[in-house]
Amino acid sequence: MSERTGGETRKKILDAGKKLFSEQGYGEASMRAIAGEAGISPACVYLYFKGKEALYLTLMTEWMDELARETKSALDGVQEPVEALAAFIRCSLSFAARQREIIMLHGRAAGFAFASERKQEFFRSRRAIIERIVAEGVASGAFGPCDPAAVAKVVFSTIRGYVFAMMVEDDALYAPDACVELILNGLARRNGV
Amino acid sequence: MSERTGGETRKKILDAGKKLFSEQGYGEASMRAIAGEAGISPACVYLYFKGKEALYLTLMTEWMDELARETKSALDGVQEPVEALAAFIRCSLSFAARQREIIMLHGRAAGFAFASERKQEFFRSRRAIIERIVAEGVASGAFGPCDPAAVAKVVFSTIRGYVFAMMVEDDALYAPDACVELILNGLARRNGV
Amino acid sequence: MSERTGGETRKKILDAGKKLFSEQGYGEASMRAIAGEAGISPACVYLYFKGKEALYLTLMTEWMDELARETKSALDGVQEPVEALAAFIRCSLSFAARQREIIMLHGRAAGFAFASERKQEFFRSRRAIIERIVAEGVASGAFGPCDPAAVAKVVFSTIRGYVFAMMVEDDALYAPDACVELILNGLARRNGV
Amino acid sequence: MSERTGGETRKKILDAGKKLFSEQGYGEASMRAIAGEAGISPACVYLYFKGKEALYLTLMTEWMDELARETKSALDGVQEPVEALAAFIRCSLSFAARQREIIMLHGRAAGFAFASERKQEFFRSRRAIIERIVAEGVASGAFGPCDPAAVAKVVFSTIRGYVFAMMVEDDALYAPDACVELILNGLARRNGV
DNA sequence: GATGAATGAGTCTTCATTCAT
DNA sequence: CATGAATGAAGACTCATTCAT
Incomplete structure (x- = not known):
């Protein structure tokens, strides 16, 4: 009908x-x-x-596309590096909270090649976004001096590991702010404060 | 011979x-x-x-035991929280660099129950170590005021995600110092400097 | 078609x-x-x-049900104990002659529990039928005085062993009458005759 | 040593x-x-x-030999057909009671040929013994007129089924006398008694 | 558009058997 | 005399996939 x-x-x-x-x-x-x-x-x-692989890849692709779209929209118009980074982190965690199955994206998953390549490319592109934000922050003096590539890797890993924990651990502690706070300010006590 | x-x-x-x-x-x-x-x-x-499960569990158990042993030894005698946290992070990353297959520990792994329980318990115990260090740091004034549980989760996730990245990404950029540095000092420029 | x-x-x-x-x-x-x-x-x-066991149990169950059905029908309306016993024996042997594979029912069969339980219950119920007939025969005076339970066991064993022989032996001598005759009259020469 | x-x-x-x-x-x-x-x-x-078959056949052979030996000895010197038949039955049941594993002899057991041949020959020889006793009994007038071959088959089956029941059933009711009694005198009430 | 029936390839696992030691 | 180590063949069972209807 x-x-x-x-x-x-x-x-x-x-x-x-x-x-x-x-x-x-x-x-x-x-x-x-x-x-x-x-x-x-x-x-x-x-x-x-067409088959199991095709179904799997379709799912992965749809996620990657959707997350990329949401990220773009979250960063749209945000100029300030600190705000941009916070927005990126919040967007990533929020997406994972709504789409818990995104955990599929992580991990070795399937044995066929395309999956890995496509995924790695996607992860690289996300890391590149962070790297750009960090580089701009360093240039503008918002962030302290550092190697943007290395820092981007750490930041991205933090997000990734945090998403992972949200999915796998039993206490589904969802606290994006703690994540943002640590990345921005670190643990060690600041000089004057 | x-x-x-x-x-x-x-x-x-x-x-x-x-x-x-x-x-x-x-x-x-x-x-x-x-x-x-x-x-x-x-x-x-x-x-x-005895079977596939037994083989898998043996591997996992050996890793968990070995990592726990190395961690204990790395923290032995270290009093200062900042040093202790750095030692914990370095120990975790170093172990993963030597035993790349530890990635098995992460991810959904197998469908049988014991694996998950054992793993979750292991991960919880590692997070607890971090939590203790952070709590001591806060008490001693070495770290700024924060919720040790929440922070421990972020720190642990950072390590986990970083290990994951070391294994999965093709550019095996292995920079433990960047990881330690970010967690301790954060990204944002410090007040006076 | x-x-x-x-x-x-x-x-x-x-x-x-x-x-x-x-x-x-x-x-x-x-x-x-x-x-x-x-x-x-x-x-x-x-x-x-669902598996080998399920197939096996299906076969066994179908046989037990069918044999129970035929037995009921064979005994239906038969009042006289001598006739009833003869009918029971003839029914059992006739069924086995038509369904030689019923031999599966006998023997140790499979290692799984349900099979044995179900079979023993079935055999017990058949022995119980004989026992009832014998008891009625003793009460009516058709049969000489005896312990119905012990006699039922022997009679049932005779049938069972006979069915067994029909299947296993090469000379497929099928002589239900000899079986009925022996059980009813025995071997020893009668007093007066 | x-x-x-x-x-x-x-x-x-x-x-x-x-x-x-x-x-x-x-x-x-x-x-x-x-x-x-x-x-x-x-x-x-x-x-x-030499292998599994050989072990199995050795067991079977030893049983057959032992049972044959005991049977010979039980019948030795017994002339009277009624007594001889009773002795044969008692010997068979007694052996099974002592060597419950003889149940192995019955049933299809192994798929290899020799087992069946050897077993069938053995069973045939035992049936032949019964047949001889019955024939002598008929000749001497101790037994009523009958076809010794057919009767031997029934008698042998009774013993076989009874042994089977002794092994398999849970109520290990072991009543050789009931067996002997039924075979000799049957169920039906005698003329004068 | 949808499916019930079917299967070849592959899964984990066990077994009877051998042989160097 | 005895065995620890090893294996080829086979076991029950599952799976992704196809195709006539």
Whole structure:
């Protein structure tokens, strides 16, 4: 009846894949289980996706695209480096909190090549954003002197590890502010204060 | 001279498991492949380990024990919180640099329960160490005022994410000092300097 | 016309299982061989039965149910104990002659518990039927004085052993009358005759 | 030290085989388990027996020989057919009561040919003994008129089924007299009594 | 558009058996 | 006499995938 039947089924498959891949990992999640979760037959999945890899890559790609979009929008118009960095961190954590399955992006996941390449490129691009912000902050004097590349790596790792912890640990402590605060001000007591 | 004692075969299996589990993940690494990598028959693996799970858990346990041992030794006799935190971070990164396969510890790993429980307990215990150091630092005035639990989580996540990046990224930029520096002093320019 | 409904394949599997389990025993009959006998792939068997045990139990259950049904019908309306006992014996032997694979029911069978329990219960219920008939016969004076429980055991064993012999021995001597005659009248010459 | 070491080990293996084969069946009992039960290494079993089949056949043969010997001795000097038949039945049941593992002899057991042939020959020979006794009894007038072959089959089956029941059933009611009584006198009430 | 039925390849695992020591 | 170490073959079972309907 409805014209969007096909589209709806596709959506159901993607949701099911999201759930099972993130819960069980690529190898452990079976196509049959995904189809079952989506409420359709295994054969039907193949009408929408060429295979398991294709489904997996589609999910990853959609996430990466969505996160990139949200990040762009979060940074849009923000000039000040400190604010920009805080916005980047908050955006990353917020996305992960809403899309817990993004954990799939991390980890070795599947054995096929494309996944890794695409993912690495994506992570590199995110690190590059941080690096640019840091470099600008150093130039403007907002940040102390440092190697922007090395610092970007640490900052990015902090975010990544924090997202990871949010997903994996049982106490789902979600405190973006502590993360922002540490990165900006560090632990050691400041001189005069 | 060329003794083929059982111990050697066991070691070969452990090494092969380390390699394949870390490269491909638990589900994707097959016992056949592990046996092949070790240069023995699949059946032979079962003379040394009860099954795939047992092999996996052995590897994980050995790592956790070894890392715990090294950490204890690194912190031994260190009183000053700043030094202690730096030592903890350096120890963690150094271990990962030497035992790249420790990445296995992170990630969803296997579907069976014990692995997760054991791992979570291990990670919790490491976070607790950081928390203690931070609390002491706050008490002694070495660190600024903060919530030790929240900060410990961020610090631990930074280390975890950094280790992760060391393993996964292609540019194996290994700069423990940048990590220590950021965590201690933060990014923002200091008041007087 | 030539419909390949699922029911047909299921039937083929059951027939193949019947044949191989009865010929080779539970442990020796392989799923591969059963699938081959049924003309399908091993994987296909698992679309119809959860596993080897399930297939085996299905066969056993079907037999027990069918034999119970036939027995009930054979005894229906028969009042006279002598006739009833003869009917029971004839029914048992006739069933075995038609379903030679029922030999599976006898013997140690499989290592899993349910099989044994279910079988023992079934055999006990059949012995109980004999016991009731004998008790009624003793009460009515049709049978001489005896312990119905002990006699039931012997009678049941005779039937069981006879069925066994029918299957195993090469000379498939099928003589229900001799069996009935011996049980009723014994071997020893009667007093007056 | 001891000269009989070898013989003792052989005995231990036979006992272990007896136990496990009878408890679990041929296919389910593993050589490793048998060796373990005997307190030796699997390889050691092969110093005494060529393989699993050979061990199994040795056990069967020893039983058959022993039972044949005991039967011969039980019938020795007994002339009267009624007494002889009773002796045969009692001997069979008594042997089974002492050597519960004889159940191995019954059932399909192993898939290899020799076992069946040897067993069938053995069972045939025992049936022949009964047949001879019955024939003599008929000739002497001790037994009523009947077809000795058919009757022998029933009598033998009764014994076989009874032995089977002794092993398999949980209520180990062991009443040889009931068995003897039924076979000799039957169930039906005698004329004058 | 959807599926029930089917399968070849591959999973982990066990087994009977051998052989150097 | 005995065994620890090892293995090829086979076991039950699962999976991603296809295709006639």
